Amino acid sequence: MTGSPALQPVDPRAVQQVLDGRWAHVRQDAREMLGTPEYAVVHGESMTEARARISALTAKLAATGQVGLAFPAAYGGSDDAGGSVAAIEMLALADLSLMVKAGVQWGLFGGAVQALGNQRQHDAYLPAILSFDLPGCFAMTETGHGSDVQQLRTTCTYDPATQTFDLHTPHAAARKDYIGNAAQDGRMAVVFAQLVTQGQGRGVHAFLVPIRDADGSPMPGVTIGDDGSKAGLLGVDNGRLSFDHVPVPRDMLLDRYGQVAADGTYSSSIENESRRFFTMLGTLVRGRVSVGGSASSAAKVALEIAVRYGDVRRQFAAPGEDREVVVNDYLVHQRKLLPALARTYALAFAQEELTSTMHDVLIAEEPDDAAQRELESRAAGLKAVQTWHATATVQLCREACGGAGYLAENRLPGLRADVDVFTTFEGDNTVLMQLVAKGLLTGYRDAFGSLDGWGRAQFVADQVRETVLERTAARGLIQRLVDAVPRRDEDTSMLDRGWQLRAFEDREQHLLDGAVKRLRKNAATKRDRPFDVFNDVQDHVLATAQAHVDRVVLEAFVAGIERTPDPAAKALLGRVCDLYALTTIEAEKGWFLQHGRLTPARAKTLTSVVNDLLRELRPHMRTLVDAFGTPEPWLNAALLTEEPARQAEMAAHDAALRRAGTEPQQAATATDLAVAPAQ
Amino acid sequence: MTGSPALQPVDPRAVQQVLDGRWAHVRQDAREMLGTPEYAVVHGESMTEARARISALTAKLAATGQVGLAFPAAYGGSDDAGGSVAAIEMLALADLSLMVKAGVQWGLFGGAVQALGNQRQHDAYLPAILSFDLPGCFAMTETGHGSDVQQLRTTCTYDPATQTFDLHTPHAAARKDYIGNAAQDGRMAVVFAQLVTQGQGRGVHAFLVPIRDADGSPMPGVTIGDDGSKAGLLGVDNGRLSFDHVPVPRDMLLDRYGQVAADGTYSSSIENESRRFFTMLGTLVRGRVSVGGSASSAAKVALEIAVRYGDVRRQFAAPGEDREVVVNDYLVHQRKLLPALARTYALAFAQEELTSTMHDVLIAEEPDDAAQRELESRAAGLKAVQTWHATATVQLCREACGGAGYLAENRLPGLRADVDVFTTFEGDNTVLMQLVAKGLLTGYRDAFGSLDGWGRAQFVADQVRETVLERTAARGLIQRLVDAVPRRDEDTSMLDRGWQLRAFEDREQHLLDGAVKRLRKNAATKRDRPFDVFNDVQDHVLATAQAHVDRVVLEAFVAGIERTPDPAAKALLGRVCDLYALTTIEAEKGWFLQHGRLTPARAKTLTSVVNDLLRELRPHMRTLVDAFGTPEPWLNAALLTEEPARQAEMAAHDAALRRAGTEPQQAATATDLAVAPAQ
Structure with a gap:
């Protein structure tokens, strides 16, 4: 119809190979090692049950070697930042709570220690971080400042007399909020605070701060709150941290980009405060790349469920025929699912390219400022676009599955609720798009x-x-x-x-x-x-x-x-x-x-x-969703097994009636528009 | 700026008066009688807790007289169909689970008995339905047929020998599904099934069928399932009903539009089977009007939360000034909230007009077929448009409140999850819009x-x-x-x-x-x-x-x-x-x-x-959201009280620092675009 040769049947594996891309081996490992029901979402859990299960699963995951790819080989990692993104995208196909929990521990917390800490700190903490023996938090956002993180109000003031910092939350708006691993599991936190030394503010720096003792009780001066029930991500224990003049030893400053000498003298290789801060943030770009890719994983799962359901689900008879019409045959159903599917493909290729660029920038011998800035802009834009797309796509798939799409057993409600916050965390999408615009307007310089x-x-x-x-x-x-x-x-x-x-x-x-x-x-x-x-x-x-x-x-x-x-x-x-x-x-x-x-x-x-x-x-x-290569146990939607069986049973029953000379119900036609009220 | 005189300050009550409209007295009664914390949503409940609370609250609601407005005065109602829509829209401002539970009991179940039953059935059942002593179900949708209800596969076959019908579920796809009140509370159900008598199918009819005995155990031959956890509406006990040759006495056919004599002879004032069925459905139009209006209530609550938050929440400093900018001052924030607010107003006036038309059609002495058809088309279109608008609006309000919008304590997650299925129940929106189109194409004839x-x-x-x-x-x-x-x-x-x-x-x-x-x-x-x-x-x-x-x-x-x-x-x-x-x-x-x-x-x-x-x-x-007249206890979002207090405390703290000669953190500007990674 498009004037080109007709499309031939395609083996989904031939498409999957291209989608799997440069880190195909990582994706295949995840399918083989984790592609079991154990890693699938559990529907209808309470928050307490979900937290307990996800914590245990995170510990188990630590032992698989699937989570430390980005860390140095010396600590059991693979020096493979790109691989770590591919790995977390695979986790996201299975369970977004598990993905976020892993992302907090090994991406944000471990990633901050790795990127901002020194050799001694790496030696002291990275092994326990990798093994999940030291669960940790990334405590940046405050109740009053999320998008504008340069304006965080938590202070950390150095006192040469005691050689400690004084970490303090001056008011309620400066409380750390939405912090993963805080409400239940975290033992330490990387806390971002305004460094003050010798009476002078030096901008936001990161400090490694114990928040719970070995018994799990809050450390003195640390108040821990629970963000409680959320829209989704019930397995992630988000919480709040406040600090009442908590002493932090001098060597707990993650000091790669800014050092405080014993006497309080501040030094940094980057003079400009703003530039220093954004250089520090820039080392954490992997988090944003992971979030965008993981949101796309949610879109893939939702589309696979809706497309497969739409291929067997029938509603309204074709005019003049016995058969009812498979809903994927309706133009307007195609108008919903296929553009979303096409965009998911487009974003998958963009994400692959972004991951690859990120990997190459991070392993480059010589830092390339322009490449780093472009990477950050690309990561911001693709994070925003992928997460908005995921939210919209899961929603349309929910609607495309009708009432069945509203039941927890059919996976879509959980996906929808979990992926919702992806448009907000790792940067509010609207603010990120402004960042992209700013990059364009200044020519990346x-x-x-x-x-x-x-x-x-x-x-x-x-x-x-x-x-x-x-x-x-x-x-x-x-x-x-x-x-x-x-x-x-x-x-x-x-x-x-x-x-x-x-x-x-x-x-x-x-x-x-x-x-x-x-x-x-x-x-x-x-x-x-x-x-x-x-x-x-x-x-x-x-x-x-x-x-x-x-x-x-x-x-x-x-x-x-x-x-x-x-x-x-x-x-x-x-x-x-x-x-x-x-x-x-x-x-x-x-x-x-x-x-x-x-x-x-x-x-x-x-x-x-x-x-x-x-x-x-x-x-x-069907080929296009099969090519995502999602292990069947991870899809975990009852309708995928039950609807084909129901349709077969109904067809057999109708056929038996016809053989007995009793017609099944006279078929209405697809142009008739009877509609049931709600129950 | 628009070339017209500048707008003057407006008293929200002057706007509220217009929005309250013809049933202002009903809305005001609801505010006064129910506008307490008792009727507000409870955040973070388990499904079991939510069901128990909503069941108890529904019983309590029965005693207020707010729920029986549509019923005849003889049974304790007010013969006020329009008023009943206004009343349920008010409930929807408080709690969508409560609104749906009430809608099932007094709208669908009670409404079907009222519209399709005879005088004897009214006398026998309406009093107990109004008092909630007889909780009931509206069992129409089947697992295999939702939109195309004319094709329901449940059968009800009359046997003159026993003067009973045989109600039967022939296969899994014919199971009644998503039925409110079924999983826990329902004692009876209005069951829609294909009537067969004297060997001939007569199309879909409604039967009043006991499903649980006085102890709450399922009646013989009735299998009750639980739809379990859903995206939202946790307080509504949706379930599944199957019937294994259940005997139904002849007088339990709701026989206003079709009667079966003792010998099995079928009679009806409407000869055409399709026309008869859609006449029956047409009497239930109030449900669709209620669902559209209630979805708009959800949009109103979400907008009030987001607008009030955006009026105090600040992020990024204005260039060259000390102050941080209130987020409602950003053009793009206005671009999100204000068009949604304007559309909510537009839909409120359309809903008022629809309700008024419905009321007048229903109380008319002489049935007017053209008016009825137009009413049904209007109800279908406004249901679809209002529910899509509500889903999109709650979502944008969630995003506009950032991370806070993701916490259950701030109401938006519950609203989002609850209102989601409104695009599906009472008719899938896409199918309803086809119904509207069909009406246009045939000139309503x-x-x-x-x-x-x-x-x-x-x-x-x-x-x-x-x-x-x-x-x-x-x-x-x-x-x-x-x-x-x-x-x-x-x-x-x-x-x-x-x-x-x-x-x-x-x-x-x-x-x-x-x-x-x-x-x-x-x-x-x-x-x-x-x-x-x-x-x-x-x-x-x-x-x-x-x-x-x-x-x-x-x-x-x-x-x-x-x-x-x-x-x-x-x-x-x-x-x-x-x-x-x-x-x-x-x-x-x-x-x-x-x-x-x-x-x-x-x-x-x-x-x-x-x-x-x-x-x-x-x-x-702010005026525009205040004018919705939602009782403050119903809003029940922690950020509405906490954010203004936090902002005041932070401002006082900053001012104290300035007086002490210590500047607060140097303000970044609104054109700077620092963005925090996720936690």
């Missing part, structure tokens, strides 16, 4: 400096073009594809990859140019209202960030297709990429029409091309 | 007949215009407003109400015309594929239904403003209506551009007019 008053708009404008046009993946191929499209593109097929790429690029470029122009104008006309200079274009700036991430994702998809060896799999992925590209353009149709990038006639064609793609991909829906 | 093969497309086309142009509210006023707009509207202000109304109307008309044309064409060209005739335009047809509901809602809003006595309140509501109208057009900008209804220049103006409206409405956000 000085990405974390202040843009106070936006006086630099002129500078910004000069930087823009080279930045945007920098390709992110498969540079040569993409340039060739784009170059091959004629400038007057009315006659170009919308399935032309170069046309799609250029549409995405064009949108990003135009939005960015517009944002810069408006900021420059505001900087001139709103000098007396500096807040409004930025705030008045905030929506425009965020749209720019979205367009940028969309383009990065499309380029990663194109590069992923290029790497696919199996021809049938490659053709299928090509069509999925078409659907991602064209539904993204369709969602922004207003912009493309408004800016003369689509004529009304082309916009109309777009709708029918998308619908043709849905029809073409319909027979491959 | 023969609305429930089959459109098999769509051979009637010609007939359809003839019906279209008069149907669409039928005004739904404030007919005269709206016609005058529309007529006053010049046909060439490039120069008309987008704040002109007539322009807005015409844009909505125009879109609906054009979509409907297009759908009819495409269906006619398909009927001719796809004769051999009757399923595809309809399925290929399903997306177009659903867009038509959406446009129709949007227009109905806007007209109701306009009529509501017209009824507002207080001039300041009227002006404010006018601006809120502008925002609803223009953000709806903005969301469909692609369509308006594609069809030449907006020029690119106008589309650009649209964005800035919307942003101006956000700035203009910003100071009134």
Whole structure:
């Protein structure tokens, strides 16, 4: 229907191979070692039961070697940061509570000790961290400051007389909050606080602080609260920490980026306080990459459940036929599931590329500031886009499974509740998208400096073009594809990859140019209202960030297709990429029409091309979810086994009635619209 | 900024008065009688605890007289169907589990006995139903048939020898499922089953069937299952019912629309089986109206929590100032909350109008078929639109409250989980929107007949215009407003109400015309594929239904403003209506551009007019949520009391530091974008 050769049947394993990517061995290990019912979610647990089970499972997981990949080989790890992301994405397919618990222990807590601590601290703590003998917390967020972490109000003041820091929570808003491992298991915490020494604030630093003694009682001066029941993630013991002048020995400062001598003299290799802080944060980028990828795992599981259910579930008879229609055959059901599936594929390729870039940046001999800044921007954008996508996708899958989707036994409620907070933690998505926009506006140079008053708009404008046009993946191929499209593109097929790429690029470029122009104008006309200079274009700036991430994702998809060896799999992925590209353009149709990038006639064609793609991909829906390679025990949705059995039994019963000459209930048709009230 | 006089401060009570509407007395009674902490949600309960509490509270509620409004005065009710909807909307502000439990008992179960039963049955059962001494179920949906209830597979076969029916579940897919009151409390159930008598199927009928004895044990032949843990609504005991040849006495058929004589002779005043069934269902329309309105209650509570939090919560400093910025001052935060708030207002007026229409149709002396069909279509569309809106709104409010929004103590997780299934029960929203479309396509005539093969497309086309142009509210006023707009509207202000109304109307008309044309064409060209005739335009047809509901809602809003006595309140509501109208057009900008209804220049103006409206409405956000009149104890979100106290303490602490000459932490600015990793 799309003018190309019809798609051939595809072996899901050929697609899985491409999705598994550079860390295929890590993913396969996880399937083989952990792909059992023991690691599957348990439905309907109380918070107490869930916490106990997840704590025990986390300890067990520690022994598998699946969790320490990112740590140095000297401590039992594999020096494999990318592998650790792949491993946690696999855990997320099984259970998001387990994934978060592992992420807190080995990603945030262990990762902070590794990235911010010194050799002595590594020797002293990393082995017990890896083995989970020392469960720990990452205590950064405060009740009053989450997004703006530079403004944390907890203080840690050095006293040369005692050679200790005084860690203190000055008021309720400075309480550490939402801290995983705090309410139940944590023995130590990496606490972020404003370092004060010799009467001078030095900005936020991290301190290693015991919070419970060997009996599990809070240490003197430490008050531990429980965040209690949450929307989801019941197995994670989030809590609150307050410190009442708690003494912290000098050598418990994680001092890689800032040192305090015995006499209180402060030293650091990075002079600028803001820059120092963001350098410290930058070492923790792996957490954000893990969260984005794990959210996508939730989307994959939800789609597999909804697609498989929709392939057997029937409702309303086809006109003039005995059979009831399988719900995946309805156009509007395809309109829900298939674009979400296509976007999940696109994001999987983008996540793979991000993980790979992260790995290479982290193992590089020479630090590359520009690469680090770009990595952080990419991690922020993909975290936001993947977590929003996951929330929306799990929701649509819940609705696509009807009442069954609301029962805990069918997995979707738990997935929905667990993944919800992913849009908030590791950075509120809206704030992260602003971070992406800021990176674009400053051309990645000085990405974390202040843009106070936006006086630099002129500078910004000069930087823009080279930045945007920098390709992110498969540079040569993409340039060739784009170059091959004629400038007057009315006659170009919308399935032309170069046309799609250029549409995405064009949108990003135009939005960015517009944002810069408006900021420059505001900087001139709103000098007396500096807040409004930025705030008045905030929506425009965020749209720019979205367009940028969309383009990065499309380029990663194109590069992923290029790497696919199996021809049938490659053709299928090509069509999925078409659907991602064209539904993204369709969602922004207003912009493309408004800016003369689509004529009304082309916009109309777009709708029918998308619908043709849905029809073409319909027979491959099951293949596309099978290719995620999720171990069957992890799916753990009753309807996956029960609905096919029920449908078979009903069909046999209907057939028996027909043989006996008693018709089954006269079929209503799919165009009839009887609907039951609720119960 | 919008060229109109600036808005004056408004007393929320002046707005509340308009929102409270025709059943203000019912709403005020509920506030006074039930507006206590006892009726507020309890956070973090187990399912067992929630069920016990809600059952006890339901019994208590029975004694208040708030739940029987719809029943005849002879049985202790008030013959006030509209009032009963207002009452249940109030319960939904307090606790959605309680609302659903009450809805099952007095809406569905009691409502079915009332609407489908005879005088003797009323006398025998209604008193005990009203007092909750006889808790009951509405057993319609089966595991295998939810949307297509005409195809239920449970059978009820009459045997003249014993003068009993034989109620039977032939296979697992015919099991009654998701049935409220079934798992724990129900003593009887209204069971919908295929009636067979004298060897002939008579279609679905309702039977009153005891399911538990006085001790609470299942009756012989009745198997009761528990749906167990769900996403939300933990206080509602949903369960499953199967029947193994259960004998049902002849007089337990609810026989208002179909009677079986002792010898098995069937009689009915409605000959056509389908028509009879949908007439029966039509008497139950109150359930759908209640569900839509209750979902909107959830949206109101969520918005009040998010708006009040956003009015005190600060994050990032304003450039060049000491103060941190209140999050409601960010344009993008306004872009999230205010359009949702405007739409909530719009839907409130539409719901009020729907309830009023329903009430008048139900009390009419002479049944009016056309009015009944239109009511059912309106109820279906508003149920779908309100429940989707509620799910999306609670979600955005959750995200707008950040990590705090994820904690059970802050109410939003429970609201989110509870309201989720509202898009599914009382009819899957997508199926309901098809019902609306079908109503439009057939000009409300023969609305429930089959459109098999769509051979009637010609007939359809003839019906279209008069149907669409039928005004739904404030007919005269709206016609005058529309007529006053010049046909060439490039120069008309987008704040002109007539322009807005015409844009909505125009879109609906054009979509409907297009759908009819495409269906006619398909009927001719796809004769051999009757399923595809309809399925290929399903997306177009659903867009038509959406446009129709949007227009109905806007007209109701306009009529509501017209009824507002207080001039300041009227002006404010006018601006809120502008925002609803223009953000709806903005969301469909692609369509308006594609069809030449907006020029690119106008589309650009649209964005800035919307942003101006956000700035203009910003100071009134609090007024707009206060006007919902939700009793403070029902809000029950810890952050509403704790965050203002925390902010005050932090401000006092910062001020003390300044007085002492020690600056608080140097303020980062709102354009800086530090972001904490997750914990």
